[in-house]
Amino acid sequence: MKRLALSFSIALLSFMAGLAAYCGVYGTLGLAAIPEIPPHNSPTLELRSGLDVHFLELNLTEHGPLAKFRVSNRSSETAYYPGYSKDTHCADLIRYDFKIEKASHCWCGTGLEEQSLEAGESVEFVVGIPNAKVPFAVGFDFGIGQERVRMTFWSKQIDPQAN
Secondary structure, three states, rough: OOOHHHHHHHHHHHHHHHHHHHHHHHHHHHHOOOOOOOOOOOOHHHHOOOOEEEEEEEEEOEEEEEEEEEEEEOOOEEEEEEOOOOOOOOOEEEEEOOOOEOOOOOOOOOEEEEEEOOOOOOEEEEEEEOOOOEEEEEEEEEEEEOOOEEEEEEEEOOOOOOO
């Protein structure tokens, strides 16, 4: 019985040593792959304020409430997005308090292409708002620069009762 307990102890100790060695080697390598957080004055952080989303109007139509926005690219980088044309955006979101849902559903892939918003350029997008009775914000996803770094740019909170 003592022999069985000793064998089990040695096996458990070997397993634990192997696991510790594995975690030590691969854990260290894994940490090296974590990207460094850029300093506050980094251009990457400045891009967050490089695209402005400005609410223009809310219209009640036969297709439901439609909100119009102007997105202006004030950065020096090109912003890329999926759409059927320059003025359609297929990666937009609606935020109601703590709930976020997809706004556009670009079901048909025919004609869907990568669009670009160059530095200094503006474009207007229309977004269907399913629940225009409560405050909401609209966000647009863009790939920024050659690397297409994905960022979401949000409008300010819109209160439909005030408009």
